[in-house]
Amino acid sequence: MPPxxxxxxxxxxxxLTVAFGPAHQPVRAVSDASFALAAGEIxxxxxxxxxxxxxxxxxxxxTLPRLARTAGEALFDGRDLLxxxxxxxxxxxxxxxxxxxxxxxxxxxxxxxxxxxIDEVRRERRVALSAVELLRRVHLTAPELRLRQYPHQxxxxxxxxxxxxxxxxxxxxxxxADEPTxxxxxxxxxxxxxLFREIRDTAGCAIIIVTxxxxxxxxxxxRVIVMYAGRIVEEGPTGDxxxxxxxxxxxxxxxxxxxxxxxxVILQAIPGQVPNLAELPAGCAFADRCTLVLxxxxxxxxxxxxxxxxxxxxxxxxxxxx
Amino acid sequence: MTRLPAVSVTICVLxxxxxxxxxxxxxxxxxxxxxxxxxVPPFGLEGGLAQHLLGTDQLGRDMLSRLIAGTHISLMTxxxxxxVAGTIGVVLGLIGGYLGGLVEAATMRLTxxxxxxxxxxxxxxxxxxxxxxxxxxILVMILTNWARYARLVRSExxxxxxxxxxxxxxxxxxxxLVIALRHVLPNALTSILALAVxxxxxxxxxxxxxxxxxxxxxPPDVSWGLILAEGRxxxxxxxxxxxxxxxxxxxxxxxxxxxxxxxxxxFDPRSAL
Numbered sequence: 001m002p003p004x005x006x007x008x009x010x011x012x013x014x015x016l017t018v019a020f021g022p023a024h025q026p027v028r029a030v031s032d033a034s035f036a037l038a039a040g041e042i043x044x045x046x047x048x049x050x051x052x053x054x055x056x057x058x059x060x061x062x063t064l065p066r067l068a069r070t071a072g073e074a075l076f077d078g079r080d081l082l083x084x085x086x087x088x089x090x091x092x093x094x095x096x097x098x099x100x101x102x103x104x105x106x107x108x109x110x111x112x113x114x115x116x117x118i119d120e121v122r123r124e125r126r127v128a129l130s131a132v133e134l135l136r137r138v139h140l141t142a143p144e145l146r147l148r149q150y151p152h153q154x155x156x157x158x159x160x161x162x163x164x165x166x167x168x169x170x171x172x173x174x175x176x177a178d179e180p181t182x183x184x185x186x187x188x189x190x191x192x193x194x195l196f197r198e199i200r201d202t203a204g205c206a207i208i209i210v211t212x213x214x215x216x217x218x219x220x221x222x223r224v225i226v227m228y229a230g231r232i233v234e235e236g237p238t239g240d241x242x243x244x245x246x247x248x249x250x251x252x253x254x255x256x257x258x259x260x261x262x263x264x265v266i267l268q269a270i271p272g273q274v275p276n277l278a279e280l281p282a283g284c285a286f287a288d289r290c291t292l293v294l295x296x297x298x299x300x301x302x303x304x305x306x307x308x309x310x311x312x313x314x315x316x317x318x319x320x321x322x
Numbered sequence: 323m324t325r326l327p328a329v330s331v332t333i334c335v336l337x338x339x340x341x342x343x344x345x346x347x348x349x350x351x352x353x354x355x356x357x358x359x360x361x362v363p364p365f366g367l368e369g370g371l372a373q374h375l376l377g378t379d380q381l382g383r384d385m386l387s388r389l390i391a392g393t394h395i396s397l398m399t400x401x402x403x404x405x406v407a408g409t410i411g412v413v414l415g416l417i418g419g420y421l422g423g424l425v426e427a428a429t430m431r432l433t434x435x436x437x438x439x440x441x442x443x444x445x446x447x448x449x450x451x452x453x454x455x456x457x458x459x460i461l462v463m464i465l466t467n468w469a470r471y472a473r474l475v476r477s478e479x480x481x482x483x484x485x486x487x488x489x490x491x492x493x494x495x496x497x498x499l500v501i502a503l504r505h506v507l508p509n510a511l512t513s514i515l516a517l518a519v520x521x522x523x524x525x526x527x528x529x530x531x532x533x534x535x536x537x538x539x540x541p542p543d544v545s546w547g548l549i550l551a552e553g554r555x556x557x558x559x560x561x562x563x564x565x566x567x568x569x570x571x572x573x574x575x576x577x578x579x580x581x582x583x584x585x586x587x588x589f590d591p592r593s594a595l
Contacts, residue, residue, distance in 0.1 A: 061493055063489060063492060093492070093493050094494040094495025094496070103486055108490070109508075120504065124500070125495060166490075167494065
């Protein structure tokens with residue numbers, strides 16, 4: 001159930017930049033990111049390690065290290081998340097905006113039972129549903145037993161369900177999931193992804209899923225943002241991006257998915273390395289690895305090119321094509 | 323369930339009972355001199371008397387009664403010192419480590435300053451200024467010990483607050499004070515408990531040292547260290563004056579350490595698989 005275009009966005013990010021290090025020589029983990037998220041939409045953010053996906057999430061929920069500097073704005077319900085006081089932000093977290101962390105193995109306090117930790121969130125957020133009902137909602141088997149158990153007695157998949165139950169306890173309007181399936185077995189990943197879709201369908205919350213797992217994005221997301229070296233390089237509906245990728249990086253990324261033929265697995269890597277964020281070139285960061293590079297790519301930062309319905313691509317070559 | 327070491331637990335329980343209810347168990351008044359029975363050896367040896375099981379000292383005072391009375395003062399001073407020093411250290415370490423920044427710098431430099439002061443010098447200075455006595459002994463031990471708790475707790479807090487479940491609590495909207503008290507402190511507790519129980523042993527030795535040097539417990543009060551110090555002069559003719567208190571100090575320290583170590587494992591849910 002992808003949302004219709006008329007739906008007004010619940011989150012509008014404009015020119016979000018996150019920088020570390022000295023002001024005269026900043027390291028920009030996220031540069032000039034702009035996007036919007038409609039209510040009930042599932043947005044996937046794809047990119048390899050170091051592309052700024054996790055930093056972007058941390059900026060939205062304001063858990064960046066103190067030394068990070070942010071610029072731009074992130075309007076949630078008309079309020080700029082980047083400028084709210086710590087107290088106002090704290091009130092939003094867990095109630096309006098929730099987050100599921102990357103590693104379910106370490107995200108629960110080892111000293112307390114599952115029930116104890118769920119009750120803590122229920123108390124803080126005045127959740128009416130009982131802990132058992134919350135666990136049923138995420139299809140955890142034998143919820144009464146789980147409540148009395150300690151985190152180390154649960155498997156990774158069960159813990160991720162518990163964390164999801166905690167994050168969605170207060171029915172947030174925005175759920176941010178930072179690599180929710182990375183630490184899980186392949187067979188469990190699918191179940192967790194289906195759970196997210198079910199949460200969206202029943203609770204109607206918008207979900208941002210950050211992952212480097214393109215297959216997960218394809219199965220789950222309505223829209224995709226592809227990031228490279230801290231910048232958004234391409235954005236559009238999932239089907240369109242997978243069918244007709246426009247940015248050379250997106251194409252290379254999709255081509256690098258393993259393909260299985262009769263007797264071998266073809267792995268196609270992208271040659272070269274992700275550039276150092278402290279020494280980004282003046283032009284497109286992907287230029288050195290790009291097969292279609294133009295002179296202009298090395299001099300100027302690409303601008304957004306509208307590439308069909310609700311699609312944007314940041315590439316000079318794509319601009320030349322249209 | 324881990325099994326507790328039976329011998330050590332028994333010794334600890336006996337010592338605590340002696341410390342709490344010793345006054346009812348003492349066969350004689352601990353400071354009642356009896357010049358008709360001076361330096362009587364323990365019962366069973368040549369010249370030993372049944373009413374003085376562990377012998378008498380140079381003033382004819384009953385050793386068993388004095389040791390029981392000494393248990394009370396030795397354990398109470400050690401317990402009080404550890405409890406207060408631990409509380410101060412834990413509070414300052416938690417505040418410093420959790421808040422970071424200037425607060426952390428201030429608390430940790432204060433900690434460094436206190437750790438830099440030599441124990442005996444500090445004890446001399448306080449006793450010289452305030453006079454000897456139980457209260458001042460406890461004060462000396464608090465002043466010299468709290469910093470170790472502050473440093474330990476601060477380092478634990480620094481590592482615990484980086485852990486994912488603290489981040490999760492933050493993004494789940496749990497208030498910082500609640501996170502500090504409900505997640506950070508309990509996870510540091512095993513280390514704190516281990517240090518505290520070790521410290522009871524240490525405090526017993528410290529108090530004994532101070533009393534031995536004459537800076538600690540003053541007669542007519544009595545402690546293990548004081549009995550040891552007084553018996554030193556007669557060591558060549560009456561070994562029991564020094565052996566009994568020495569043995570008690572050793573047994574108490576070993577037992578508290580063993581029990582503390584086992585308790586630490588016991589309270590860790592990961593060991594209860």
